[in-house]
Amino acid sequence: MQEQLSLRLKPAEANDESIVRAYISSAAGTDLKNISGFHLIKRSIDARSRQQVWINLTVRAFIGEPFIQRKANTIQFQDVSKATHKVIIVGAGPAGLFAALKLIEKGVQPILLERGKDVRARRRDLAQLNKEGIVNPESNYCFGEGGAGTYSDGKLYTRSTKRGDINRILQLLYQFGAEESVLYDAHPHIGTNKLPQIITAMREQIRNSGGIFLFEKKVTDLILSGDIIKGVKTADGDEMVADDIILATGHSARDIFQLLYDKQVQIDAKSFALGVRIEHHQQLIDSIQYHCVLRDDALPPASYGLVEQVNNRGVFSFCMCPGGIIAPAATNPEELVVNGWSPSKRNNPYANSGMVVQVEQADAIRFFEKRKDLHEQAKLFSLGNKDQWKDSPLLLMQFQSAIEKIAFAAGGGSFVAPAQRMADFCSDKHSSGLPECSYLPGVNSASLSAVLPDFVYKSLQGGFTAFGKKMRGYYTNEAIVVATESRTSSPVRIPRDAISLAHPQFHNLYPCGEGAGYAGGIVSAAMDGERVASRIIEKEK
Ligand SMILES: Cc1cc2nc3c(=O)[nH]c(=O)nc-3n(C[C@H](O)[C@H](O)[C@H](O)COP(=O)(O)OP(=O)(O)OC[C@H]3O[C@@H](n4cnc5c(N)ncnc54)[C@H](O)[C@@H]3O)c2cc1C
Numbered sequence: 001m002q003e004q005l006s007l008r009l010k011p012a013e014a015n016d017e018s019i020v021r022a023y024i025s026s027a028a029g030t031d032l033k034n035i036s037g038f039h040l041i042k043r044s045i046d047a048r049s050r051q052q053v054w055i056n057l058t059v060r061a062f063i064g065e066p067f068i069q070r071k072a073n074t075i076q077f078q079d080v081s082k083a084t085h086k087v088i089i090v091g092a093g094p095a096g097l098f099a100a101l102k103l104i105e106k107g108v109q110p111i112l113l114e115r116g117k118d119v120r121a122r123r124r125d126l127a128q129l130n131k132e133g134i135v136n137p138e139s140n141y142c143f144g145e146g147g148a149g150t151y152s153d154g155k156l157y158t159r160s161t162k163r164g165d166i167n168r169i170l171q172l173l174y175q176f177g178a179e180e181s182v183l184y185d186a187h188p189h190i191g192t193n194k195l196p197q198i199i200t201a202m203r204e205q206i207r208n209s210g211g212i213f214l215f216e217k218k219v220t221d222l223i224l225s226g227d228i229i230k231g232v233k234t235a236d237g238d239e240m241v242a243d244d245i246i247l248a249t250g251h252s253a254r255d256i257f258q259l260l261y262d263k264q265v266q267i268d269a270k271s272f273a274l275g276v277r278i279e280h281h282q283q284l285i286d287s288i289q290y291h292c293v294l295r296d297d298a299l300p301p302a303s304y305g306l307v308e309q310v311n312n313r314g315v316f317s318f319c320m321c322p323g324g325i326i327a328p329a330a331t332n333p334e335e336l337v338v339n340g341w342s343p344s345k346r347n348n349p350y351a352n353s354g355m356v357v358q359v360e361q362a363d364a365i366r367f368f369e370k371r372k373d374l375h376e377q378a379k380l381f382s383l384g385n386k387d388q389w390k391d392s393p394l395l396l397m398q399f400q401s402a403i404e405k406i407a408f409a410a411g412g413g414s415f416v417a418p419a420q421r422m423a424d425f426c427s428d429k430h431s432s433g434l435p436e437c438s439y440l441p442g443v444n445s446a447s448l449s450a451v452l453p454d455f456v457y458k459s460l461q462g463g464f465t466a467f468g469k470k471m472r473g474y475y476t477n478e479a480i481v482v483a484t485e486s487r488t489s490s491p492v493r494i495p496r497d498a499i500s501l502a503h504p505q506f507h508n509l510y511p512c513g514e515g516a517g518y519a520g521g522i523v524s525a526a527m528d529g530e531r532v533a534s535r536i537i538e539k540e541k
Contacts, residue, residue, distance in 0.1 A: 001064060003028055004041065007057045011298035014043070014055035024061045037067030044186035045299070050291045053299060058184075070180070073171050075105060081210025083109040087536060088232060088242040090219045090256075091115075093147020094522045095248035095513025097199070099529035100206050100213075101172065106537045110211045111242060113234065115218035116144025118203070119196040126151060129328055130440040133414030138218060141329040141339060142252040142487065145215065146199035148329075148514075149522040153321045153342040154190030156182055156523050163519075164527030172526075176201040179344075187303070191344025219249075219256070222263060222509075229509045244536050248512040248529060251490035252331045254397055256515070260494065261394055266505055269393045270493040270517050273318065274403060274456055274486050275356035276448065277326050277338045278422065278464075279437055280479045285322070285351040288471050301346045304353070304474075308466040313455070315463030318354030318488055322346045326439040326482055328415045335404035336411055336418075337487050338439065350438045354485040357459040364399035365390050367453050374402045396491035403453065407484040410446045418446035423477035426461045437480050451483045493517030501535045510536065 005027045013019045025032040042058035062068070085108045089096045092114035100110035115138050116122060122144035125136045142148045156170060170182050173190070177198045182188040190198065206213050221233035223241070231241035249256045251272075260267050282302075286295035289302035301322035308315050319339065323346030329339035340352045368375045368389075378398040380389040389395065410418035417439055421431040431445045449457050460481075468475020494511035496503055496518075503509040512518065512532045519525035 003061050003063055005059050005061055007059065008046075009055050009057060011053060011055055011296050014057060015298050020057065020059070024059060028061060028063055030063055034064045036062045036065065038062065039070050040184040042186060043181075043184050047290055047302070053290050053296070072175050074175055075101075075172060077101070077104045077205060077209045078107045079210050080104050080107060080109040083107055083210070085109065085540060086111060086242040087244045087246060087533075088113060088240060089246045089248060090232065091147065091248040091250060091253070091513070091515070092145050092213070093248060093250050093513060094149050094525040095519060095529035096147070096246065097202050097206075097529065098169065098172070098526040099246050099248065099512060099533040100211055101202065102530045102533035103537070104206065104209045104211055106533075108533075108537060110206065111240065112206065112211065112213045113217040113219055113232070113240070114145060114213070114215050116140075117215050118145045119150055119199050122150070123196070129415065133416070133441050135328070135330050135333055135415070137332055138216070140331050141327055142250060142331050145203065146195065147250055147525075148252070149525070150195050150199055151192050151327070151341055152195065152522070153319070153324060153340065154192065154195050154522065155319070156188040156190065158521055158523040158527075160519070160524040160527065163524060164531055166523060166527065168530070169523050169526045173198060176205070189342070189344075189346075191346070192341045193343045221259065222265070224263065224265070224506065227505065227507055229506045244508045244510065246510045246512050246529075246532055246536075247494065247516065248525075250513065250515040251487055253515055254401070257394060257397055257492045265503070266495055267393045268493045268495060269361050269396050270490055271358055271360045272396060272400070272491045273316070273356035273488040274359050274400070274452075274484065275315075275318075275354060275460055276452070277340060277352050277482045277485050278355050278479055279326060279350050279352040279482065280474070280476070282323055282349055282351040284473060284476070284478075288473050301351065303351075304471065306463075306467045306470060308463050310459045310462035310466070313459045314358050315459050316356060318356050318485065320351070320353035322351050323348045324350065324352050324438070326352050326437065328417075328439070328441055329487055330404065330415065334408045335401060336407035336415060336484060337404055338417060338482050338485055339487065348438060352438065354488065355460060355463065355481075356485055356488055357456045357463075359396065359399070359456070361395060363453070363455060364395045367399055367402075368395075371402070377405075378402055393492060400486050400491050403451070403484055404486055407451050410444075410451045410483070412444050415441040416444050417441065417482045418448060418451055419443035419480050419482045420446065420448050421477045422464060422475065422479040422481055425481045426464055426475075435478055435480050437482065439482055443480065443482060448481060448483050489520050490515050490517050500539070501532050
């Protein structure tokens with residue numbers, strides 16, 4: 001028989017298969033020799049007790065019957081090379097890739113158009129950005145095969161459980177080469193070093209099944225006719241047509257938002273979050289979270305999630321990367337954006353996390369009313385006459401860009417980031433020297449009160465102080481605050497019908513993923529890609 005059991009073990013015990021079997025035998029009340037094997041169903045860490053960190057395991061034990069190895073639910077793909085139904089997908093991030101795979105599974109041919117390069121060629125552009133401070137606007141941490149998720153921590157956790165089948169996404173990632181642990185860890189992650197192989201395997205599957213996958217194919221125009229979109233034009237002068245178009249261009253494709261605006265395709269402003277990235281020594285985070293001096297080798301580097309209301313604004317940690325590196329995630333020259341990634345082992349000595357504050361349209365209006373110089377620079381009056389700029393759907397995007405430009409200038413150029421020690425940040429004091437930081441282009445001591453808008457700066461000051469009370473030791477001048485974390489989600493929403501998922505003006509245009517405002521992270525973007533593809537397939541029936 002097979003029995004599902006819950007076990008609570010010490011970390012080293014949980015890593016030792018023979019000990020887990022002994023626990024299973026005791027929990028099932030049967031002799032050890034009757035346990036032929038087990039599958040892990042769930043694994044999570046419980047560090048609430050100050051005395052002992054526990055590992056909670058849910059296992060399916062095989063008792064008195066032969067053990068069967070776990071089989072992946074392998075999803076079969078069709079040959080779509082001769083399919084008559086063709087769908088252009090703009091953007092090969094998680095949303096675009098998973099949409100393409102879903103279409104192929106159901107016999108529809110995807111034509112994936114990606115402005116960036118394949119994962120290997122893209123790596124060279126990232127090296128150039130990190131070492132020489134030169135950004136390629138078409139190939140960077142946000143643009144290129146696999147989208148913003150490729151050179152990330154690869155955290156696969158999402159709260160959007162109702163938006164799709166998370167297990168299916170994890171199964172597919174496993175099918176394309178992710179480790180089995182993604183299927184049972186409570187907070188699975190893949191790591192920057194392993195993601196490119198998985199993305200490559202997906203591309204090969206798409207091409208081997210007869211899907212079309214083109215790189216350095218930047219969409220620059222939409223061919224609109226009445227209430228349909230016929231196709232797209234690309235930067236190299238091609239015109240491509242298809243039955244349906246999925247727009248999955250991510251949160252950084254500002255040229256696409258501008259294009260939609262210019263063509264009077266409805267878009268809406270969307271609030272997003274802005275702030276900084278903070279970095280501590282991983283050892284400090286381990287000691288706080290695991291209540292120890294040094295982390296038990298059997299435990300992974302610790303993570304954290306923090307949230308606080310300060311002056312009626314949410315301040316929260318975002319995309320925490322244990323054992324990670326702070327990365328330059330800008331897509332344009334002279335705009336500074338930071339984000340974070342980790343390798344699969346999360347074995348760098350630092351722990352970084354975004355620390356951000358929610359920003360609304362009214363905040364952007366107040367900001368530009370005060371900063372007339374930036375108002376001019378952002379050409380806000382081109383967004384309408386007199387006060388019309390205040391209602392513009394592109395206002396938050398312009399605000400985001402303005403802050404990134406201020407940060408770039410404060411860093412001193414070449415993507416050197418302005419930074420401050422944490423306690424100095426909270427007392428608005430210039431840091432005379434900075435601690436070591438993982439950010440490769442380098443950091444420059446600067447007063448971040450001159451970089452961030454006042455409401456963001458003050459909210460973060462309050463947030464850091466409060467976080468120091470929640471996690472004793474977190475508030476320290478040995479931590480470094482780096483500006484600016486600004487690409488947390490899209491500052492624009494592309495509307496779509498709740499049932500058909502098509503744009504209200506064009507019944508075969510499907511806004512999708514994070515850039516359209518329907519996802520926030522790898523898994524939710526992948527689920528949204530599947531969802532949109534499924535709707536397109538259902539429409540044909
Ligand atoms: C450094 C970093 C670390 C991250 N870490 C994590 C993490 O650990 N876990 C997590 O869940 N999320 C993480 N994220 C966020 C996550 O990557 C995104 O939420 C996710 O990739 C969004 O998926 P998407 O497909 O909607 O858009 P994107 O991934 O942004 O993909 C959009 C694609 O469209 C392409 N494109 C844009 N414009 C055009 C055009 N005009 N023509 C053709 N192609 C175009 C882009 O090149 C890009 O490849 C991280 C992001 C970054 C930058």
